[in-house]
Amino acid sequence: MDADGASARALARSPAGAFRHGVVQSLPFLVVILPFATLFGVVATEAGLDIAQVLGFSVLVLAGASQFTAVQLLSDHAPTIIVILSALAVNLRMAMYSASLLPWLRDASAPQKAWVAYALIDQSYALSIQHYERHQALSVPQRLAYFAGTATVLCLPWIVFTWVGATVGQAIPEEIALDFAMPITFLAMIAPMLRTPAHLAACFVAIVAALAFAGLPSGLGLLIAAPLGMATGAVVEARAEGRGA
């Protein structure tokens, strides 16, 4: 495929065409999002949340990893403030997404930016930033329409399938070992993130510290272990860059 041809096509699209393009390019991600959303519904229901609460998470928070984090800590009887801080920490990376989209969407209106912020999840960000960087001459309406296409395909099914999972969860018998669904889900999310020595080091220190501080009141060990891991990752990355320079 020649890049210039693809670029010419992208630049010639009407906003509606750009929207459809975003829709089509997001579809493969549903393979992950649909089961993941269903799993959240099931696990949250097993943890004792009612359907309104499960949907409340997916509509108001709309961030998978932090939703799982909050439900896990709630079922550990962690204090409210620790639940909130831990789940927010999982979402801090989105500040980076917000900063990196700004140059491309600077001329969008305030309400448009507010909507983009609501639907800014890992996948809508990753698709959009790639699209913007590849086709730099896109107009702001084309960029917004593409983002809206990705957001529609990625965010609405998240909410709908959370509801499906919550409904299914109520029908699953107690004997099935669903206690471990959450740890397995977290591990599966972590493993692909271990791309560099810095990520590995951050992960390793966080684990050791979390086990060492496991005796502290619930959730507190996490609030100590996570910053230690983050600092480790940052230090290892800085050292690697120092050597490279």
Add this chain to the structure above:
Amino acid sequence: MQASDLQIWIVIVVLGIGTYLIRWSFLGALGDRDLPGWVLRMLRYTPVAVLPALVAPLVMWPAATGGAPDPARLAAATATVAVGVLTKNVMLAILAGGITLFGLLYVLG
């Protein structure tokens, strides 16, 4: 779960607002202000530090066995990480962990 309905709703609403403000931060309020490099570095490692710290005690001392380390759950955790690292595929990793867990629970009774 012992958490009260009120506690759950407080978590949902405050987490929702906080997460929204994180997403909106630069697009909305902070504009072009540059973050110091070390802040960006720390942000990059939040998921890979928070999630393992959360999950490590759950794997070592599962609530379902009253906190005793459990061969089936340890093996399931190992299989999940191994498949996740090798394939970079979240759903395959979950599948590997689930199959290992239920297989071993069945075999070990």
